Amino acid sequence: MSTLELAPRLSADAFRQELFERGLLLPTGVDGLYGRSAVFEGLVDAVDRLIGRLSVGDGAEIMRFPPIMTRTGFEASGYFKNMPQLVGTVHCFCGDDREHKRVLSCSPAEGGWLAAQQPSDVVLTPASCYPVYPIIAGRGRLPAEGWLVDSSSYCFRHEPSVDPARMQMFRQREQVCFGTPERIRAFQSHWMTRALEMFRQMGLPATTDLANDPFFGRPGQLMANGQRSQRLKFEILVPISDPDRLSACGSFNYHVHHFADAYGIIGADGEAAHTGCAGFGLERVALALLRQHGFSPEAWPETVRATLWPQS
């Protein structure tokens, strides 16, 4: 942990209220779903650009996605097996005039206007790396040196909360690496070191720690224990809403050959490739900055401003 002085205590609810009152986030009436002000968007954009500047020399292929992905790609990932509680599906009306009239007259007990909604061929994207895997798999064998993708997308996770750091829709900037186990472990380690330096430059008291995904139910506990014992997931943590419970602003993951098996991603040697990703929750980093340095970015320390806005 850094020796930086922590911001004064503020509950998650009080922090969110302050963000609302200052107009940084705009309430919608649904926990975890907020509008963003120009100042907040400026912060998200600055963090996004900072990540871009740090990684520009990596030679990653840029991929940007809308916040939905194919249902077939989602199903292949196994996400619903592991984290069904977080999933958001997209359902659409596919009926005719008669069916339309019928559902408009349905009572709430009969399902109301939702009575005829059918699952579509897209789902909400749970992580920005997910749409990347089927694309890479579709290209055939990886080059000998592997491949690197710089992805970004709005992501959805159904976990409504008063904690402003736990949004239902948020942006991820995620680097995705394909190759040998050695390459993925080096990528994971490199991004952890790079992230700690990035957060230090932003004046954020960050630390990294072993972590696990929020797997569902009793089987989930087994999955989480397995993930930890193999040291597959690390997070970069910063105090945001609760000084006693740090919030993850980024994670560094080694998937072994899970996604290669799921999507048929083949390495140069003809074997299942190994994959890893290093991602940041952009809104969370923005919130961490607001929490640590105050609600007025123009009053932040010059070193922090120079890191985020090097031209200003």
Add this chain to the structure above:
Amino acid sequence: MLHETVRNVLRRIDDVASSVDTLGNDADLFEAGLSSYGTVEVMVGLESALGIEFPEQMLTRDTFSSINALVRVLQTLRPATAMPAAGSDAVDANGWPVATETAR
């Protein structure tokens, strides 16, 4: 035997189905291809076959690392708490319910 019950469950797991019969009791199941989700399927399969529930503290990678490791853990669970699998009241020499496939 518990070993055979464990093998019967493993034969239904895609990750290791083709190699179970050539694996020794101490062979590393993860090296043999057992994935994280396959581990969950082993857990569910054994709980269903034996009518038991693995205690939280035993839901670790070590528990599922080999056939012998699984048998050692299963032996620590009290057979008296085990319920026979549906449709089968066969038991092995230790008083454990035997997986349906073995009972047939």
